[in-house]
Amino acid sequence: MAIFFQALIDGLLTGGIYACVAVGLSLSFGVMRLFNWAQGDLLMMALYMAIFLIQGTGIHPLVSILVVGPVMFVIGFFVQKFLLNPLVIRAKEREPLSVLLTTAGMSFVLSNLATFLFTSNSQSVTTPLTGRSINIASMFISTPKLIAFVVALGLTFGIQLFLQKAEWGRALRATSQDREVAQLMGMNNKLLYCLAQAIGFACLGVAGGLMSPIYAVSPSTGATFGFKTLTIVVLGGKGSVPGALLGGIIVGLVESFGGFLFSSLYAQIIVFAIFALVLFLKPNGLLSKDRG
Amino acid sequence: MSKTLLKDKIAPKHILVLALLVLAFLFPQIVTQPYFIQIAITVLIYCYWSSAWNIIGGYAGQFALGNGVYIGIGAYVAVLFHQEGFGSPWIGMVLGGVISVMFAFIISKPCFKLRGTYFSLATVAFLHIVRYIILGFNSIFGMETNGGMGIMIPYTGRWQDMQFGKEGFYYVILVMLVLILVVSNVIRTSKMGYYLSAIKTNQGAASTIGINVPKYKMMAQCISAFCLALGGAVYVHFLLNVSPYDVFGYDLSLEIMIYCVIGGSGTLWGPVFGALVLGIINETLRVQLGSDIAPLASAFYGVALILIVRFAPGGLYQLGQMLINKIKGSLGKKKSETKEVSVQ
Incomplete structure (x- = not known):
């Protein structure tokens, strides 16, 4: 029974980390309907930044977030401004393939640049948080994962609040529903998209900082996390930020229990099988309201 | 008069194709270094796969990003068929194609209900599922697959075992490429090609005018899957090794798509053009700058893709065509101007 609870806790907490990564994508894919295939590789970039920063300066991983987050914010802003906006403006469809x-x-x-610059060996860093855990009733709760989980909750809540209440967030949702009409209503679509993408990238930066005590990074990190985040966002449903949190936790739990009952490889197969099932049965995600 | 005009319009194109074909067939005779033939084989197989992907991704406009799964299925079936003593890998190759088509039929039915990005995602999901199954089990249906280690193919050098030296492989793959171009051309100019093009442009409208959208998408997918599988079977016999990293790699699927899009998806020569140009650039960079730089050469694909999507969505092929037309146009203008002058 203790093992069961341990698996439950591990799954939940790992799910929190996944959610952190997925929240960023749920903004770009869910709200803006722009599909960011490079999500995993951007996370890899953030993780490299965090790990090298901590290696170089010896700062606390939570402090590294304050550096990596803003840097990613700026990168996201310019990626959207120079790479993606020109495509969005040209495209007729709501989910442009060109993006x-x-x-x-x-x-x-x-991923190839990372292989070239840092070789395919993995990099990791020992931080004050590495390996730390809280021991409650013979169960171990990993401290860095717990922090990541709490931050993921905070991020989800904050972004949801931003989308629902803030003027900018509402403008963003309006733009996602109909670009042209929103523009006619006087909204600066281009700037809005840049901001939203920047926030999405910043979430990745935060995730990178949070993951630095737990994960080693290598050029294949992107591939490992990339498709997983897509799975999570689709599970949660497009346009739904809380859905990303739910999707993250589901994937975390499936991996944890799958690994505990069978093997981690089976767990991966189950994750993808669930993903395919959700795509077919409820393509708009578990938390979606609309059907189209 | 009209006859000569027709001749003028068609002849140069046909001569060009014929010249290319002759050049391709003579290549191993002119360039005899095994190293160059090796590169040529790799480039040719990418041309072939890109052209096969083009049927579903280009003509039908369905971005099946996970279609590398059929390459893997074709390769594994052919190798296992021979290894388990059922017979020649040639029969296994055809069987691999048939199994791929069956697999495509089963998984594409629900996939085609999804549109755009979701369709791409679903196909990638199946690629990952099959890949993890191969990675995770040492035997499948009682046949040894050795998980991630893959299967070594013992060298015999007999053509019955699908082994015929570098030059032989070059010709086999070249013939396959010519065949797929013929098939592509037949599809493109047939009723099916026009239907696919309608589906690509506007699925809803295509369905409204009475095109059986699921049927034609499925046909395109099955043909593409069959051709990809055959290529997979031949290529692993050239490598003498089949492993899930090589044939079920997600990068492979992506690369094939990139070649096709950069060359010009939905055109007959685009994928060949893309794979030729990028393949040659990549291999040259690799040789000139050493293997340390290889990832940089791959990164170059990404940059090329971003640039093409942004500035020339029709691909290199269309870009070239536009240039030729422009040159022709300016020449024509000059001619007509002189004509007018002479009339005056």
């Missing part, structure tokens, strides 16, 4: 292709190109560039 998918461009971000796939970005993914290719980032």
